[in-house]
Amino acid sequence: MSAIAITGSGISVPEFTITNEELCTAFNQYVRLFNTENAAAIEAGDVTELRESTAEFIENASGIKQRHVVNKSGIMDPTIMRPVIHQRPNEELCHQAELAVEACKGALKEAGRVGEEVDMVLLASSNMQRQYPAVAMEVQSALGARGFAYDMNVACSSGTFAIQAAVDAVRGGSARCAIVVVPEIMSGHLNWCDRDSHFIFGDGCAAFIIEALDNAKGEEVWEIKDTRALTRYSHNIRNNGGYLQRCEPERRDEADKLFVQQGRKVFKDIVPMATNFIKEHMGSQGLEVEDISRYWLHQANGNMNRLITKRVVGRDTTPDEAPTILDTFGNTAGAGSMIAFHLHSKDLASGSNGVLCSFGAGYSIGSVILQKR
8 A cells, every 4th residue: 555645735714814903902991891881790799800911911821922814804803702603505505615716726827737636535623514414524525535534523633633534545555645624713602702812813714635645636745654642521611502403502602612722731731641642653754853854733822732742852942843823823722733734835845854743631742744745
């Protein structure tokens, strides 16, 4: 059986961006309105007074300076504080499929393929726009792809887990040319009224073409040397939103129906978990630190990534060794490490090795060891 490779990649992002300064202007207006409207309850001790935020606080805490969003106006309105995204008619591409199709087209072009040559579409995302039919099937139809398509969700590890599934499918013969696409509309499940998390996420998408190395037609080809995945149950990152919400309407809009996390616990748990996982995966392939040219890590938090790569490498890494897109894209969940790969891989020489790794709710963690051909 031929080796398996990523033969093309593509990305897409919405046109709207929100800087930290813009975000804080809207958020602080909301805080002042809330505190004024609840002044009596705050004074009585029944309601907690909200605190304003600053762009400096956000950047220091996360490394984020701006993010892309599908809709900006609703987030910028202190009386709405959520994106305004209207459901489209069933005959039109849904928002998530539209984002996915654009990234897929870029990946197909880079791979020298057309949609009809694809026989597997695996759409992986932290949040699906609907329960069914699978958004992957909608993308498959829009691209004119053959074969089969399905959705999967492993939160921020969705991309790496989907790569492993696609590799297994191609290696096993159930697919010849697969697309892994990760469209993340994270703005829809984010609590824009929460000072500790409202700045974290951005919307974006990445797509990879995965096929046998012998069939590769594109100029940018990366052999997938190995994949690895791990899950360990934790509720420190959670979203309880789902179709059963309608069965308990009095709790439908509580904070846990959106993204919630215990940030300090997550940081404490994920750093050693990711560090050991990457080290063990490299070791299983006989790779030393000096053999790795680049690390494309999940773009969740700048401080977290710097600490993980420092522990893996044994020193502070350079932006060239571990590129960051978090500052301009925000945390794009399962798409983040794939976007980083797409933007920061073409400069490497043939024979270069790299590690693509993501980690997130679950806990879940996946890594892919790559070599440029």
